[in-house]
Structures are given as structure tokens and as C-alpha cells.
Amino acid sequence: MYKGRTVLQETVGRPSCMLLYGPPGFAMQAPEAQLVAFPCPTQLPDQKQLHYTEKLLQHVAPGLRLQLRRTGLWAQRLGKCKVYWEVGSHLGSDSPSAPACLLERNRDTCIFDFGTFFRGQWRPLWDESPSRPPVPGPPLTKPHPAELMEFQARRRQDSPHYTVYLGFGQDLSARRPKERNLVLVKLEPWLCQASLERVQREGASSLDSSSLGLCLSSFNSLYEDLEHFLDYFMEVEQPA
Numbered sequence: 001m002y003k004g005r006t007v008l009q010e011t012v013g014r015p016s017c018m019l020l021y022g023p024p025g026f027a028m029q030a031p032e033a034q035l036v037a038f039p040c041p042t043q044l045p046d047q048k049q050l051h052y053t054e055k056l057l058q059h060v061a062p063g064l065r066l067q068l069r070r071t072g073l074w075a076q077r078l079g080k081c082k083v084y085w086e087v088g089s090h091l092g093s094d095s096p097s098a099p100a101c102l103l104e105r106n107r108d109t110c111i112f113d114f115g116t117f118f119r120g121q122w123r124p125l126w127d128e129s130p131s132r133p134p135v136p137g138p139p140l141t142k143p144h145p146a147e148l149m150e151f152q153a154r155r156r157q158d159s160p161h162y163t164v165y166l167g168f169g170q171d172l173s174a175r176r177p178k179e180r181n182l183v184l185v186k187l188e189p190w191l192c193q194a195s196l197e198r199v200q201r202e203g204a205s206s207l208d209s210s211s212l213g214l215c216l217s218s219f220n221s222l223y224e225d226l227e228h229f230l231d232y233f234m235e236v237e238q239p240a
Contacts, residue, residue, distance in 0.1 A: 001186070002053055004179035007039045011190075012066075019166075019185065020063035033065065038183070053182045056081055056169040064103075064166070066187070073112040073164065073189065077103045084167045085111050089158075091179055091186075098161070100172035112164050117147050117192055159200075162192035 001007065017034040018024075024035060038060065041053040059081035067074045077083050086100040103109055147160035165172060168183035178184055 001179065001181075001184040002041055002044060003049055003182055004177075004184075005044070007041075007043070008036075010036050012036070015069075016065065016067040018063045018065050019060070021057040021060045049182065056183055060168065070114075072110045072114045073187070074108050075103055075111045075166075076108050077105050080105075081169050084170070084172045085109075086165050086172050087112060087161050088163060088165060088178075089161055090163060091177075100167070103166075112162070112187075112189065114189075114192075115146075117160055117162060118149075118195070159196060160192075162196065163188050 012034050014032065014034040016032060017036050019036050019038070021038040038057055041050050041057065044050040044053065060079045062078045064078065064083060065076045067076075075083075075085065083103040084100045085103050087098045101109075103111075150160075164187040165178055166185040166187070167178065167181045168185070170181045170183075172178060172181070
């Protein structure tokens, strides 16, 4: 996205891909990677936006490498342009996101953990008490449940997040909508999306009918009004 405007949608069918702008260059050293090139911003009508977007993209080279591993999705920034990443909900949602982090240059970083989403993991006990220093020896641990399983079991109100955002040249933690970033990339692992849709079809939902507060003609909830409407419709349509 260029400041909220979708300019490219790409499905990656390989375990790795390279986000780049301009000629491949360094990307040719990784022939197994799928190349995804940022479109030229000349299509943007706002000339000031075009100027700064082009300036950011010129410093993306030699690119940003994404790699799918068994444990999660990993990223490595190779260019000078700073990149911030976060895991959050869909654009425009009120659901909070994880704090944005800077993607260090030339360093492999796990930006999405499949274990947390699907299987759960073992978390050090001192994670919940950051003021306490780690004790010597192997850390004591306790189980941290998988987010999808918690949602499926109705022990989690909001649906688990699986959308990863990459903000190029601008900090995502700034108090502004992500759509206002000059260059924003949205990553959605299809396996997470398909798994979440499956448990939703089985009945799991992030909507709470008691807190919706939407009314058709009375103070009843939207779901109650719909149920009454359907009951009335079925009574009317039944043959005598």
C-alpha cells in the first residue's frame, strides 16, 4: 500500500521471497526466492507523496528477504531504509496490535511465531515480571496456550491475530492509522487464515451479542431482533 492505496496484491507460492524495488541485483544470489517488486509510484496523483515514496523505495535495495520456516515467518532487512513490523488485526479494527519493533539490518528476525498461534509454547516464568533478573540455571517455565485453541474453546474474546505489517521508513508505533504510512506491506499467512475461518464456521466468534448495542426498532440486541424476525417470517410462510 502507498498511503492506504493498494497498488499490488501478490500470492507467494515459495518458502522464501524478496521484496525489492528496481533491478534484482543481490536477489539473483537467491534464485529460489520469489521476487516481489514494489510498483513504481508514478501513478500517484499527489506529487509530494510521489517524491517521498520514491525516496524511500530507492533505499529498499538490495531488498527485504522473507523466509517461511517450521517455527514461523522470518525476515531480514538488507537495505538502508528502516522497516518496522508488528502483528495486528485488520486495518481499521479497534483491536490492539502488538508493539511495533524495528527490523534490524542484516539480522534474521522472527516476525510471526506459528507455535504461539497453533500449538502454544513454554514461556519463562520471569516474562511476567520484567523487573526481576533471571535466576541462574535453566529457566522455570509454564505452558502458554495456543491462541487459536483458546479462541476455539471460547476462552478468548478476540480472534487471534495473524496479519503482519511492515512499515517502510516510518514507525508503526506512531499515533496514526497504519494506512497513512507512505509504504505499508501487509502479510497474511494463508494457513492461519484458513484455520481461523474453520473454527469460526464451527461456531467460534469474536462478537459479543450482549455488548453490540445495535438496535432495529427497540432496545433489544441486533441478534435478538434478527431471531424474532426469522421466527415471525417462518410462522407466516408455513402453509395452513
